[in-house]
Amino acid sequence: MIIDLPSTTTSQVNKKLVELRETGGAVALGRVLTLVIVTGDGTEVEKAIQAANDASREHPCRVIVVASGARQAAPRLDAQIRIGGDAGASEVIVLRLYGPLADEGAGAVVPLLLPDAPVVAWWPTDAPDIPARDPIGALSHRRITDSAAEADPIASLQQRARSYVDGDTDLAWTRLTSWRAVLAAALDLPPHEPVTAATVTGAADSPSTDLLAAWLASYLDIPVRRVDHPRGPGIVSAVLERPSGNVEIVRPDGKVGSLTQPGQPVRRVSLQRREVRDCLAEELRRLDADEIYETTLGGLDKIVRGEQQAEQPVDAGVSS
Known part of the structure; x- marks a missing residue:
């Protein structure tokens, strides 16, 4: 009615x-x-x-x-x-x-x-x-x-970092939940070795790519390179370097990713971009300060910008 x-x-x-x-x-x-x-x-x-x-x-x-x-x-x-x-x-x-x-x-x-x-x-x-x-x-x-919905997503994300107050959050961060869960689960599997460096690749205007790189830099205390992909969509890949071999997630189509790590078969994981309604519902579950998001914002200055990756065929999509 x-x-x-x-x-x-x-x-x-x-x-x-x-x-x-x-x-x-x-x-x-x-x-x-x-x-x-x-x-x-x-x-x-x-x-x-x-x-x-x-x-x-x-x-x-x-x-x-x-x-x-x-x-x-x-x-x-x-x-x-x-x-x-x-x-x-x-x-x-x-x-x-x-x-x-x-x-x-x-x-x-x-x-x-x-x-x-x-x-x-x-x-x-x-x-x-x-x-x-x-x-x-x-x-x-x-x-x-939602930094991703702004005219200049990366500048908007930098502004969110400068103005952060307890209680602030960003849907560009919420869209990372699946990526963070897959990476954390992969590191729980043997061999249990330290990660020495990481590279995160994504669209140049994807704030979620910056946040994923900053999250890894903050919590693993490692050098992280952030590489621009000419088309995206959103986050394209994350590579964690370890002595016995890399942990690598590649999502070329914005929907399904492939997880590769030493001693394990290649796994396909669902990494489709989350709808706004799902991100909003997740954020409404908590009313306290998001300390992990705050720490991640502080890690934006730690990431190193790398050279643009050569273009490879991917399906067009929206940033995530």
Whole structure:
């Protein structure tokens, strides 16, 4: 069910929510958090809502979308409430702010926050330089950005490292979960030798490639070379050097990787790029500081840029 409330106020939105709860039986007691999505008033709104709806099946929540419209317009707040099948396991409130109100997202959000529930802010694109100092970010326990969705992903990642505050995270980091799990599992198998160096290859504009290299440099305390691949997609390979032979994962097509290591048969592992909804659901599982991500950001200065790898045939795909 979708209810439109044009030219309204937050008090009227709250009143309508209470009315819907009393007449339709929809209750907020099962909501575990408030997810605030900050975006422009464009096509990305529906994509972000769909991802949040899918994630809410694991984390029932109230979703508040703050969509800033034209700043030259007259001050106006248009709201929309979605419940039932149009909201997954959540209730969605879309706030479209125009004119001077476009910069007052935090003021519109506060009256609609669930009482005594954590707040998570998510910027699908165009995140502020310092999320923790943003008015909505200051309200939040967790702040989710996505360097890969920015105009300059690598510069955005460097900015995330400079501005990190406990509670910050990045979906470019979350996309690495499968890669980190495969590499950690490979090192658990014999021979149990130290890794002496590593090389990570990926698209030049893939922040996840930088983060994987920084993670290896930080936690293995080894020199790591970051090599650009002319086409990608995303991370193409990771090679860990050991005395008896290398541990190597190669993913040329952005979907399936091959794991090679001494004394073991070649294994095919699923490394398909994760959907935003899956990354978002993973991030909503924790509300404390991600210490591994923080340490990894500190390792970005440790990686060494290598020469571009010669182009080899790969399928085109998106960065991961």
